[in-house]
Amino acid sequence: MxxxxxxxxxxxxxxxxxxxxxxxxxxxxxxxxxxxxxxxxxxxxxxxxxxxxxxxxxxxxxxxxxxxxxxxxxxxxxxxxxxxxxxxxxxxxxxxxxxxxxxxxxxxxxxxxxxxxxxxxxxxxxxxxxxxxxxxxxxxxxxxxxxxxxxxxxxxxxxxxxxxxxxxxxxxGADPEGEIGEFHQPETHLIPLMLDAIDGKRSALTIFGTDYDTPDGTCIRDxxxxxxxxxxxxxxxxxxxxxxxxxxxxLGTGSGFSVREVIAESGRVTNREVPVIEGDRRPGDAVQLVSGSRRATEELGWRPERSTMGAMVADAWRWHQNHGAHFRE
Ligand code: UFG
Known part of the structure; x- marks a missing residue:
């Protein structure tokens, strides 16, 4: 091999x-x-x-x-x-x-x-x-x-x-079979922090800035x-x-989601309230970062088929509920 x-x-x-x-x-x-x-x-x-x-x-x-x-x-x-x-x-x-x-x-x-x-x-x-x-x-x-x-x-x-x-x-997201997933110490990323807020491991998710020049005022990411x-x-x-x-x-999908859109989709997928606090902008955050992937799809034949927000949140949520705290050094 x-x-x-x-x-x-x-x-x-x-x-x-x-x-x-x-x-x-x-x-x-x-x-x-x-x-x-x-x-x-x-x-x-x-x-x-x-x-x-x-x-x-x-x-x-x-x-x-x-x-x-x-x-x-x-x-x-x-x-x-x-x-x-x-x-x-x-x-x-x-x-x-x-x-x-x-x-x-x-x-x-x-x-x-x-x-x-x-x-x-x-x-x-x-x-x-x-x-x-x-x-x-x-x-x-x-x-x-x-x-x-x-x-x-x-x-x-x-x-x-x-x-x-x-x-x-x-x-x-995470392995759909639930064997491995995302676990950072400390955690800084939007989706795992939000899942912590949804299941009460933290009191709320703070939205970093609601006055950006985007349709709903929050940052957009791919x-x-x-x-x-x-x-x-x-x-x-x-x-x-x-x-x-x-x-x-x-490697991107070419389409972006605002922080509020990620929150709304997470509430829908988990069928739970997302406790949210509207906070200040985080220094260093760009307004919108979206990456194309035309070359990867055309030349490598890459098809990012699981990269819908619903699938990413659902897979992350499954991992979060079943295994998220079980990793150890
Ligand atoms: N956000 C919140 N609240 C939070 C955490 C994040 O509103 O508690 C927002 C951020 O302001 C940003 C979006 O959610 O608009 C995504 O934030 P992440 O921290 O999840 O991701 P970033 O886009 O900041 O960071 C990404 C990668 C990092 C990488 C960095 C490089 O996730 O690993 O880009 O600049 F290092």
């Missing part, structure tokens, strides 16, 4: 990637320091505990498993933290990715699927983002991800590393179901296996 090294495989997106890789016949080997991930989320292949900053450990894992490709999810990703402590973000994200690329090349592994973000674009309010939108990150998190994209490109020129880079933004997202990663892997050239793909 073909082995894929999955950095961050104990995290939200990485664990779902391991599940689809395993069902597609690959052996996903998780490499994770459990800084923000969960040992219980590693269920679909071997686990190697390790940090990207530990080059010797990386070399050891490459030598043990001889992966044919890397899927690189591991990163620090809280935008607010990245502005307070950029050094930690640059060290972990950029330094860690440099170690990973060097270890991969040293081991003869020259295929990488990289998890990048629309945060590399910065503020383009009202514009539907695509692969050609200029990248002007407005926070350190986005800056580190853009730097890693550049680094991967340079390793391509110098060492023949071929890459598929995915840029995405708001990932939501939400992609985590299963659709990771299926794109498997298609990206096959793209590289077919010998195709390095490529960047945006």
């Amino acid at each position: 073909t082995t894929i090294l999955v950095t961050g495989g104990a995290g939200y997106i990485g664990s779902h990637a391991c599940k689809v890789l395993a069902s597609a016949g690959y052996t996903p080997v998780t490499y994770d320091n459990l800084g923000t991930g969960w040992r219980d989320a590693v269920r679909f292949g071997p686990f190697e505990h390790g940090d990207l900053l530990d080059r010797a450990r990386l070399d050891e894992v490459f030598a043990t498993w001889r992966p044919s490709a890397v899927m690189h999810f591991a990163a620090l990703s809280l935008v607010g933290d990245s502005m307070k402590d950029p050094a930690t973000f640059w060290r972990a994200n950029v330094g860690g990715s440099l170690n990973l690329l060097e270890a991969a090349v040293a081991a003869g592994c020259r295929k990488i699927v990289f998890s990048s973000t629309c945060a590399t674009y910065g503020d383009h309010d009202g514009v539907i983002l695509d692969e050609n939108t200029p990248q002007q990150p407005i926070n350190a998190y986005g800056a580190t991800k853009r730097a890693i994209e550049d680094m991967i490109g340079n390793f391509g020129q110098a060492h023949g590393v071929r890459s598929v880079i995915f840029r995405y933004f708001n990932v939501a 939400y992609v179901h985590v299963m659709d997202l990771v299926e794109a990663h498997v298609l990206g892997l096959k793209w590289l296996e077919d010998g195709k050239a390095s490529r960047v793909f945006c």
Whole structure:
């Protein structure tokens, strides 16, 4: 069986990637320091505990498993933290990715699927983002991800590393079979915070700003179901296996939901009241971020069929009710 090294495989997106890789016949080997991930989320292949900053450990894992490709999810990703402590973000994200690329090349592994973000674009309010939108990150998190994209490109020129880079933004939902789901500590994302408010784990959801220049005054985002997202990663892997050239793909649905629309849909799906407080704007929030995915649909054959708000909330809610508190380190 073909082995894929999955950095961050104990995290939200990485664990779902391991599940689809395993069902597609690959052996996903998780490499994770459990800084923000969960040992219980590693269920679909071997686990190697390790940090990207530990080059010797990386070399050891490459030598043990001889992966044919890397899927690189591991990163620090809280935008607010990245502005307070950029050094930690640059060290972990950029330094860690440099170690990973060097270890991969040293081991003869020259295929990488990289998890990048629309945060590399910065503020383009009202514009539907695509692969050609200029990248002007407005926070350190986005800056580190853009730097890693550049680094991967340079390793391509110098060492023949071929890459598929995915840029995405708001990932939501959970494995429809309920084995894994979203669990962050601390939680900052809209849908899990709302589900906590719905079932009384927190008193209310605060809407960050109701005076934006949008139809209902709240921010608009493009939400992609985590299963659709990771299926794109498997298609990206096959793209590289077919010998195709390095490529960047945006993964969005092209349509946005306002915070109020997400709240209304969550109330409908759960059949419960959503306790809401109307609060101030959150610093750093763009008004509208919607990403197209024409290239991914045309070239990869990607079909984000689960990415309806109803399906994302229903899958997240099922996970939240049955398993959400059960992950442990
Ligand atoms: N929101 C609220 N109340 C909350 C939480 C969020 O109103 O309690 C709003 C936000 O203001 C925003 C929308 O809900 O308009 C979505 O917010 P999230 O925090 O869920 O997601 P973001 O769009 O802010 O963040 C996304 C990803 C991050 C990534 C970041 C990069 O979810 O992982 O973009 O800029 F780091």
